[in-house]
Amino acid sequence: xxxxxxxxxxxxxxxxxxxxxxxxxxxxxxxxxxxxxxxxxxxxxxxxxxxxxxxxxxxxxxxxxxxxxxxxxxxxxxxxxxxxxxxxxxxxxxxxxxxxxxxxxxxxxxxxxxxxxxxxxxxxxxxxxxxxxxxxxxxxxxxxxxxxxxxxxxxxxxxxxxxxxxxxxxxxxxxxxxxxxxxxxxxxxxxxxxxxxxxxxxxxxxxxxxxxxxxxxxxxxxxxxxxxxxxxxxxxxxxxxxxxxxxxxxxxxxxxxxxxxxxxxxxxxxxxxxxxxxxxxxxxxxxxxxxxxxxxxxxxxxxxxxxxxxxxxxxxxxxxxxxxxxxxxxxxxxxxxxxxxxxxxxxxxxxxxxxxxxxxxxxxxxxxxxxxxxxxxxxxxxxxxxxxxxxxxxxxxxxxxxxxxxxxxxxxxxxxxxxxxxxxxxxxxxxxxxxxxxxxxxxxxxxxxxxxxxxxxxxxxxxxxxxxxxxxxxxxxxxxxxxxxxxxxxxxxxxxxxxxxxxxxxxxxxxxxxxxxxxxxxxxxx
Amino acid sequence: xxxxxxxxxxxxxxxxxxxxxxxxxxxxxxxxxxxxxxxxxxxxxxxxxxxxxxxxxxxxxxxxxxxxxxxxxxxxxxxxxxxxxxxxxxxxxxxxxxxxxxxxxxxxxxxxxxxxxxxxxxxxxxxxxxxxxxxxxxxxxxxxxxxxxxxxxxxxxxxxxxxxxxxxxxxxxxxxxxxxxxxxxxxxxxxxxxxxxxxxxxxxxxxxxxxxxxxxxxxxxxxxxxxxxxxxxxxxxxxxxxxxxxxxxxxxxxxxxxxxxxxxxxxxxxx
Numbered sequence: 082x083x084x085x086x087x088x089x090x091x092x093x094x095x096x097x098x099x100x101x102x103x104x105x106x107x108x109x110x111x112x113x114x115x116x117x118x119x120x121x122x123x124x125x126x127x128x129x130x131x132x133x134x135x136x137x138x139x140x141x142x143x144x145x146x147x148x149x150x151x152x153x154x155x156x157x158x159x160x161x162x163x164x165x166x167x168x169x170x171x172x173x174x175x176x177x178x179x180x181x182x183x184x185x186x187x188x189x190x191x192x193x194x195x196x197x198x199x200x201x202x203x204x205x206x207x208x209x210x211x212x213x214x215x216x217x218x219x220x221x222x223x224x225x226x227x228x229x230x231x232x233x234x235x236x237x238x239x240x241x242x243x244x245x246x247x248x249x250x251x252x253x254x255x256x257x258x259x260x261x262x263x264x265x266x267x268x269x270x271x272x273x274x275x276x277x278x279x280x281x282x283x284x285x286x287x288x289x290x291x292x293x294x295x296x297x298x299x300x301x302x303x304x305x306x307x308x309x310x311x312x313x314x315x316x317x318x319x320x321x322x323x324x325x326x327x328x329x330x331x332x333x334x335x336x337x338x339x340x341x342x343x344x345x346x347x348x349x350x351x352x353x354x355x356x357x358x359x360x361x362x363x364x365x366x367x368x369x370x371x372x373x374x375x376x377x378x379x380x381x382x383x384x385x386x387x388x389x390x391x392x393x394x395x396x397x398x399x400x401x402x403x404x405x406x407x408x409x410x411x412x413x414x415x416x417x418x419x420x421x422x423x424x425x426x427x428x429x430x431x432x433x434x435x436x437x438x439x440x441x442x443x444x445x446x447x448x449x450x451x452x453x454x455x456x457x458x459x460x461x462x463x464x465x466x467x468x469x470x471x472x473x474x475x476x477x478x479x480x481x482x483x484x485x486x487x488x489x490x491x492x493x494x495x496x497x498x499x500x501x502x503x504x505x506x507x508x509x510x511x512x513x514x515x516x517x518x519x520x521x522x523x524x525x526x527x528x529x530x531x532x533x534x535x536x537x538x539x540x541x542x543x544x545x546x547x548x549x550x551x552x553x554x555x556x557x558x559x560x561x562x563x564x565x566x567x568x569x570x571x572x573x574x575x576x577x578x579x580x581x582x583x584x585x586x587x588x589x590x591x592x593x594x595x596x597x598x599x600x601x602x603x604x605x606x607x
Numbered sequence: 608x609x610x611x612x613x614x615x616x617x618x619x620x621x622x623x624x625x626x627x628x629x630x631x632x633x634x635x636x637x638x639x640x641x642x643x644x645x646x647x648x649x650x651x652x653x654x655x656x657x658x659x660x661x662x663x664x665x666x667x668x669x670x671x672x673x674x675x676x677x678x679x680x681x682x683x684x685x686x687x688x689x690x691x692x693x694x695x696x697x698x699x700x701x702x703x704x705x706x707x708x709x710x711x712x713x714x715x716x717x718x719x720x721x722x723x724x725x726x727x728x729x730x731x732x733x734x735x736x737x738x739x740x741x742x743x744x745x746x747x748x749x750x751x752x753x754x755x756x757x758x759x760x761x762x763x764x765x766x767x768x769x770x771x772x773x774x775x776x777x778x779x780x781x782x783x784x785x786x787x788x789x790x791x792x793x794x795x796x797x798x799x800x801x802x803x804x805x806x807x808x809x810x811x812x813x814x815x816x817x818x819x820x821x822x823x824x825x826x827x828x829x830x831x832x833x834x835x836x837x838x839x840x841x842x843x844x845x846x847x848x849x850x851x852x853x854x855x856x857x858x859x860x861x862x863x864x865x866x867x868x869x870x871x872x873x874x875x876x877x878x
Binding site for chain 2: 164168456457458459460461462467481482487488577578579580584585586588589591
């Protein structure tokens, strides 16, 4: 409370059920960083913002730090001979690692827990010489956009000297923004300044606007988030108990639209009342918008309420562009251009949409490379499993088992999610997106086996394995003698030529890696 | 047309054209009094080697060879073409020499096992989907053991809870046989409904001797029995999908071996 950023807050503006001291007690903590420690990494997903309490940090502007310096994997694709050599180099003992490699990247052990471990830069002067950086001093807040918007961090920040930071979890940040004017203004202004205009520009509705017009749109745009960041917790409960939590309603069928809703992150379900339930017509992800047709009809003089409802599937972060702004800058300039999801009703039956309902309910729509098996074609030969094992040192990276609907099965293989929950909280940044393929991969060298990713993955697609050294002996922690664990998962055979070996190995065309949004069976309309 | 249908259509077309070209070439060679059986024989030999390479492809999953699905299509169409080529080569259904008869017999067996296997692989996956259950073959024994334990726990609870041993006696006399291991395998292989009939019969048989309390236990045991029936279908159908290869592969190896010796013998004695 002694920090000026908190001392100036009027504690009375917070409701009794969410008092300011409660937020600070539950959703913040002081973290100390040593010189060189990386605080946030470019490309990481995080659920915390940071306020510098003391010490100086550096943000790397350009060029970005080499990937191996920040704990990423330098994956080189094998050539055909190296791929073939796996035939005789694969050992009979699975999960063999060349442990001499592990010293190559700098990981500092956690002071209290494994999850406090972090990658650090050994040669700060060299980094400062070779990269353009900017200093972040005390009272600087950073990381709030990535934390609230569930988007990747845009820069790497490291401690230049001993530094003390206040880490604020997204829940706390959301409450501070909600109940304190100053925090709200700081966060919103920053978003407007750094990200909103870029986002609006990329939208077909506002791409043609000039700088001043765009500023007006940005100033009028409201930010909203629905659902919970930790949706995987309630989702896991739903999978275990079979009972889904109520999805937060963003816009209700029959109500009048007051603005265009543009999804920034997460997924939302577009549904319509049917009998005593709701029928899903489609789902929206980042870049999609809702309510345009009704607003257009209003502009045309027809009094039309919302034809469909919009509900958060897990977590949704969105922008609300008020109707008058849309009238002024969009309808009068570019006219009508969206297609209503209601056309779906005329073209598809409830039975045809059943797979879509299932995929949305099971949140498989999050997957960009889900392993979808057509059980009508699968002869359960396990060629896919063997192929996976033969390209991953003798241990498959998936289980040919999973949730089924009719003759479709989504197997327990990493889906390389659009919203990768597993990447949140990895202390060393070992779980990351490959720059080459966009696949979510794990850097074995910096993985400390803490299990954060495996626990977070809503679909149970990450496994912790015990590793062996080249001699086949189990690798153990020298102090505790406990086996060293490593997180493993499907990496889409990133280092192997030819793409995922599971797909290539299936003789019956039963196995595919799919993006649900593009799959006709699951509601893709194009 | 789907990608799979297109693939097979193209391959069937290629096979027909290939066989037609070979047929014309053989006919013309025959007119010139050449040894046409060498042309058809070596063609068949090459085709059989190509078919056998499918298995090698499976062992080389880490190398970006052509997708296994294409290999299977080539294997299926090539296998059918091999049968026709075999008839062209031998000029009859059943050759005359003893060794050739052995070779023909194994060739027919490998062809029939291939056709049967293909049919099994087309039919059984759909039958498994209809059970509304998916289970990994290797986990079946553990699943059955778990179901058996649950059933026995219900029986014990019934005896303790109701003080009656009617259901326990029926279990010991009859139901334990069913729960012990996969049953009705042959019937399940052919898609019969013997297990459903048997379970209904057992339910009716014992139901008349039970009171309402005991019937609750019987219903739960019946649920477990129905679950086991589904697993038994998986055991039979998945077992068949794995088992036919144990016939096809050794026979294929045998036909390759016999074929090699046949080529050597022909080259040594017939030239």
